[in-house]
Amino acid sequence: MSIKLKDICKHLGGDLSGDGEIEITGVSGIKDAEPNQITFVANAKYLSAIATTQASAIIIGKGVSGNGKATICVDNPYWGFVKVLELFAWDADIGPKTGIHESVVLGENVSIGEGVTIEPFSVISDNVEIGDETIIKPHVYIGPDSKIGKNGLIYSQVSIRENVTIGDNVIIHCGAVIGSDGFGFTPDPSNNSPYKIPQIGTVVIEDNVEIGANTTIDRATIAETLIKSGTKLDNLVQIAHNVIIGEDCCLAAQSGMAGSSTLGDRVNIAGQSGVVGHLSVGDNSVLYAKSAITKDTPPNSQLSGFPARPHKQELRVQAATRKIPDLIHEFKNLQKKVVELEEKLKAFEHTDD
Incomplete structure (x- = not known):
């Protein structure tokens, strides 16, 4: 695909300098960009690269010179870069709506909204509801009585168990399991072996979650189990x-939340970190x-270490260690x-004797 530079400028609401008729075919970093691509400068350390980049256009901030190249000036170049990426993202052109493939298994009393796509070999169980414009990729399982909202995107090999509720604009990537x-x-009184406790609750995922x-x-x-709106979970995250x-929380890869723990709003958890059960952050x-x-x-709070303590305190501990x-x-x-002083002292005392 290609987009005229003037149309990109309009999309960003920026100020155009140079030829607005340039056809832009992609987005790249300033050092790797090729002709007909657009790049950006959001960090002063890359200003020198403006003179050598092969990009046909650059997104810049106020007071930055494009060195003769076509530019779009915006208040926040990095945000501009993100918005241009959306124009060229694969998901923005995910393909034609294909409806429901003939190989899809549909249960009884399934409710499917308008413009829904369900691709080959997916299984939609009894009493499932799927909102308008949702896309379900191949080999997805949705269990009985689950509800999927509008404009969702569910990739291949996702399993959504029974009686799960998922809101609007939710993206679920390959292999995720919701509602396991x-x-x-608990110990069995008769032999102290682990005895399974029935898990009869559900999962609720609100709008705009990924x-x-x-x-x-x-x-x-x-x-x-509740994931509130706007939260983003990375790959390989465990939610108990x-x-x-x-x-609006963000949890990075290999992080985990133990049972009945709670995160407040806008909490960020970095990779390979966790929260002990029944605690609140x-x-x-x-x-x-x-x-x-x-x-x-x-x-x-800003915390690090094991056990976690205030981050500055942990840095001092690490420096001391x-x-x-x-x-x-x-x-x-x-x-x-x-030892040497003691020996000298003994020798001195012996001399006095």
């Missing part, structure tokens, strides 16, 4: 039973990579000097 049983067991590939969201033991995740908090929260956390080998070496030298 929570990890609930769920990464191979992420798992367990159904509640009772009541619901009865977890509540607030609005306050709004606007950040948990850095490879960290674990082991107690309730107030709003606006790195000095330990030198301190040990110094301590051994001091021990040696003490």
